[in-house]
Amino acid sequence: MAAPGKLRGLYAITDSALLADGKLLPYVEAALAGGARLLQYRDKSSDDARRLREAEALRTLCENYDATLIINDDAELAARLGVGLHLGQEDGSLAAARALLGRQAIIGGTCHAQLALAELAASEGASYAAFGRFFNSMTKPGAPAATLDLLSAAKARVQLPIVAIGGIDLHNAAPLIEHGASMIAVIHALFAADSPAEVEQRARAFSALFESN
Ligand SMILES: Cc1ncc(COP(=O)(O)OP(=O)(O)O)c(N)n1
Numbered sequence: 001m002a003a004p005g006k007l008r009g010l011y012a013i014t015d016s017a018l019l020a021d022g023k024l025l026p027y028v029e030a031a032l033a034g035g036a037r038l039l040q041y042r043d044k045s046s047d048d049a050r051r052l053r054e055a056e057a058l059r060t061l062c063e064n065y066d067a068t069l070i071i072n073d074d075a076e077l078a079a080r081l082g083v084g085l086h087l088g089q090e091d092g093s094l095a096a097a098r099a100l101l102g103r104q105a106i107i108g109g110t111c112h113a114q115l116a117l118a119e120l121a122a123s124e125g126a127s128y129a130a131f132g133r134f135f136n137s138m139t140k141p142g143a144p145a146a147t148l149d150l151l152s153a154a155k156a157r158v159q160l161p162i163v164a165i166g167g168i169d170l171h172n173a174a175p176l177i178e179h180g181a182s183m184i185a186v187i188h189a190l191f192a193a194d195s196p197a198e199v200e201q202r203a204r205a206f207s208a209l210f211e212s213n
């Protein structure tokens, strides 16, 4: 199982549009330098060769910063690289992914706004339960809405670290942590930036929220 300290802090997620034009590696490195603990490679394309190349490069970066790479949606790619995995409700079985990736792998599951999905994820061997979206999300506007009350209930009932996602920025993140999120997953408010320096500054600010909570 994952070391407990790994599953607390900023969870950075890549976006192919925001990180086009050579930005992927410098912007991700900046997020890691700023303290991101998990890095999810989220690329919806079917260009398998590029996906493998990029994921390998991200794995090296994560190793350099003692962070963990998580692959979105693609259990085979995660197995090939020996890294973690995030699965949504339509992305296949958590139990099968656990069998494929082994006990040590970090495997997360999307639970939208439903405690029952989190309890199921726990029983199937997930490492964390992800709830959200909590706010308006530019990246995934149609994701089901979750509330702070749900987070409190999940903290009390679900035996897994909780990830909050969806429209999270530096102004709205703190209450999520106060209500039980052990990680906050961020795309737009981290990577829609003009420079790697700006990404690093934002990542530091997100990470600092976990020191005071
Ligand atoms: C940490 C985290 N939480 C939720 C999601 C959403 O997963 P999913 O519902 O499968 O949607 P896509 O991201 O695949 O569009 C996630 N990726 N990461």
Ligand SMILES: Cc1ncsc1CCOP(=O)(O)O
Pocket (backbone or CB within 6 Å): 132, 133, 136, 137, 138, 139, 140, 143, 165, 166, 167, 168, 185, 186, 187, 188, 189
């Ligand atoms: C993948 C995903 N799942 C629920 S909301 C979301 C998008 C998160 O991105 P952003 O931080 O830009 O709202």
Ligand SMILES: [Mg+2]
Pocket (backbone or CB within 6 Å): 072, 073, 086, 087, 088, 091
């Ligand atoms: Mg998915």
